[in-house]
Amino acid sequence: MTPTAAGNPPAGRAARIGLIINDGKSLALDTAAAIEARLQAAGLETVRASSASGVVGFANPDQHLRSRGHTACVPAAFDGGLDLAIVLGGDGTVLSAARMTAPIGVPILTINTGHLGFLAEAYLRDLDRVLAQVIARRWTVEERSMLVVSVMRGEQRRWEVLCLNEMALHREPLTSMCHFEIAIGRHAPVDIAADGVILSTPTGSTAYALSAGGPVITPDCPVLQLTPIAPHSLASRALVFSDAEPVTVFPATPERLMMVVDGSAGCYVWPEDRVLVRRSEQPVRFVRLADHEFFQVLRNKLGWGLPHVAKPGNDGADPGSAASSSAS
Template sequence: MTSKFRHVALVGKYQSATTSGTATEQSRHILQGIADFLREQGCEVVLDAETALHTGLHSSFASLDVDDLGQHCDLGIVVGGDGTMLGIARQLAKHNTPLIGINQGRLGFVTDIPLNDYPQALLPMLHGEYEQESRPLMHARVVRNEETVFEALAMNDVVVNRGGTSGMVELRVEVDGRFLSNQRADGLIVATPTGSTAYTLSVGGPLMHPSIPAWLMAPIAPHTLSNRPIVLSDQTEVMMEVVSGRDISANFDMQSLASLLHGDRIYVRRSEHSVRFLHPVGWNYFATLRKKLGWNEGGY
């Protein structure tokens, strides 16, 4: 049976390969095996250019930069952890390229196929048997003196926080232009449902099912204990203005902007783009939570 997907982009975890020859060899071996498997199913395999370069596979496979992958390929397979997936998903979202995650990391909420199980999991998926879901992206921009000085997409969260040695940061927060509160804390997180299992989880925020059209806003170590996480509609625009504090930075998933100034405004709204994930038949979010968070260990 011929694969439903003819042109498959393969993206690997290679960052650790720059400091470890063993990691380089391991990554190359894993990606080579997955690529050979895909070819056996009738797929043309194209590697992300950075993956090919850092793993030494550029001489064995065609490679393209991420934007060209989005235009050329009808499926992306990402091998690594959630960090690897976040980086590529933001870039491929505008092309509406569906993504499958194979977990080579430790936790893996969105890279959900165990590395050792990929042949059994991928075979039916390549032939059209899969579960599909869509995850929203945030669009964030930093405005200084009425001019946008930085903008980025985020799949997990937008975080404004203080430097490591300075005091608290004070932020004026508005929702759709309406004043909400002045937040005095170590920082403030605005997260998607996908990001509810990331940073906001560690500061006491709730888990949100990915189908809920909402943002989660959670303070980091707030000065006032009545300052609690709040869930907002993802149709709103959240604005955070820097009122006071030193060494304040903004982080958009893995992208950072250091040295925010007093008066800078960070606007967060829902992006027009979403990320498409494909999962094996029978996948569900609650099973992922049980597995990744160790719920019901020793239970039925």
């Protein structure tokens, strides 16, 4: 979606900045202390929350009722009055932070203290510049779509969570093929025979769906992607379609299945259940400190579009001599 400019706090109120911290990592804790000191010295109020608030985890196999719904991850200390929340951690922390902030519309500024940092906007080496921009309110906001994933039994909601990347549904063990009946909105249901299926957002197209052979989708496309895992047919390939309609997945198999959402939450799905997936009305809002060039992120993080360069031989010869000889 098109980035929007940051606004100013109402007159008479100091800016309020949230801090979402992976408090299991000492580096994130130390960085949070330094950020708090800098922001408070500039007259900004800070509110801390642990990223554990957004960690749903895996439900008990037999009793996985989650009646609170997908807004239950918002921390008690957070509200829509926050100007932004700074997230300290890796990509897993960002996924948790999305569940904590999207329902109340608070944008998140992601600072990587983990490994790959595919969803990171900035790194610790840039911390002074980042905080200067936050204090000066020089940023824009980019919205990314999220999904509401619900496990339904009849009209009863048994489990529900917000999803930024993907929902994966498969049998245990994963190497066992089963059938899925999938209905996309008003369209006729289709049957897919595979080890599992992945339903992902454009943001999630570079995660599990990419590993399963799905295409990369730019974040501004209002679509979803359905990707079979090890399909038992040459005709079953990834499908990209509008996100305007809900998707229902019926497990057409007598055994229970395992559903995993964003790699860190999930529950069992029984034959009498169905999985309902729909676009959330509340997107996650990412703070951008500069123009966000998605293709450059693909290049830097995943090596997409790098030129193919022939490697020199091991015999010590000039790598260009053979080509020169053949051309002469």
